[in-house]
Amino acid sequence: MPIVTDVFSGIVFVLGLIFGSFLNVVGYRVPRGESIVRPRSRCPRCEQPLAFYELIPVLSWLCLRGTCRTCNAPISVRYPIVELVTASLFAATVLNGMRPAEVLATCVFWMLMSAVTVTDLTAMRVPNILSLPGAVAVFVLVVASGLQTWSVSLLGALTGFAVMFGIHLLSGGNLGLGDVKLYLLIGAILGPIGAIESVMAASVLASLTGISMRLAGILPPRTYIPFVPYIFAGTILVYFFGSSAWQWYLTSVLHLSA
Numbered sequence: 001m002p003i004v005t006d007v008f009s010g011i012v013f014v015l016g017l018i019f020g021s022f023l024n025v026v027g028y029r030v031p032r033g034e035s036i037v038r039p040r041s042r043c044p045r046c047e048q049p050l051a052f053y054e055l056i057p058v059l060s061w062l063c064l065r066g067t068c069r070t071c072n073a074p075i076s077v078r079y080p081i082v083e084l085v086t087a088s089l090f091a092a093t094v095l096n097g098m099r100p101a102e103v104l105a106t107c108v109f110w111m112l113m114s115a116v117t118v119t120d121l122t123a124m125r126v127p128n129i130l131s132l133p134g135a136v137a138v139f140v141l142v143v144a145s146g147l148q149t150w151s152v153s154l155l156g157a158l159t160g161f162a163v164m165f166g167i168h169l170l171s172g173g174n175l176g177l178g179d180v181k182l183y184l185l186i187g188a189i190l191g192p193i194g195a196i197e198s199v200m201a202a203s204v205l206a207s208l209t210g211i212s213m214r215l216a217g218i219l220p221p222r223t224y225i226p227f228v229p230y231i232f233a234g235t236i237l238v239y240f241f242g243s244s245a246w247q248w249y250l251t252s253v254l255h256l257s258a
């Protein structure tokens with residue numbers, strides 16, 4: 001039923017935009033200890049509350065050309081990007097051909113990842129209040145929906161945590177414990193092999209970006225580089241392409257037949 005799937009993924013895309021907009025608020029306010037319901041969203045510079053037509057995901061940002069209507073302060077491009085990424089992940093998850101319960105479990109996972117990407121970008125940390133209950137929620141949903149068995153999910157969470165904790169120790173604490181705890185939920189959905197692949201993918205993406213920025217001279221020494229965006233990107237790659245990438249590596253690089 002391709003038409004039904006197309007309509008459903010379109011609806012889910014719009015839902016993803018709306019949730020993405022909310023996650024921008026969650027990600028900004030939670031690490032600052034602010035309420036996520038009140039007050040209404042306002043311009044960070046002139047504190048003018050935003051009108052309803054300024055709260056339309058992506059479109060408002062585009063129409064106002066990324067500036068505040070009242071004081072012309074620039075509004076970060078992070079807002080529409082988080083909305084579009086969340087919406088695209090929702091739609092891609094539906095098109096991946098999963099059952100509704102699996103879609104729900106996966107979309108809750110994407111929402112948590114979007115929120116902690118914002119907290120890392122704006123406050124340089126991953127709050128426990130998102131990662132720890134998030135890990136429990138993802139574990140319960142993943143197992144209840146049948147996406148993973150409880151043993152694979154639990155082993156994934158523990159493997160992800162252990163690998164990242166090892167990197168935390170080796171890095172002398174440069175890799176924060178917030179990033180380590182985030183792997184409890186990533187491992188819970190990807191399983192142990194996926195968790196390790198995600199760490200590898202994130203490290204490769206972050207290294208390539210770091211090296212390019214250093215070569216271009218736009219990365220001052222001893223600056224904080226948020227790692228969660230790379231973890232998110234690596235996890236997306238593994239989630240959608242993990243098994244085919246492995247297949248390609250085993251057959252084309254190692255010349256092993258599967």
Ligand SMILES: [Zn+2]
Pocket residue numbers: 043044045046047048068069070071072073
């Ligand atoms: Zn303003």
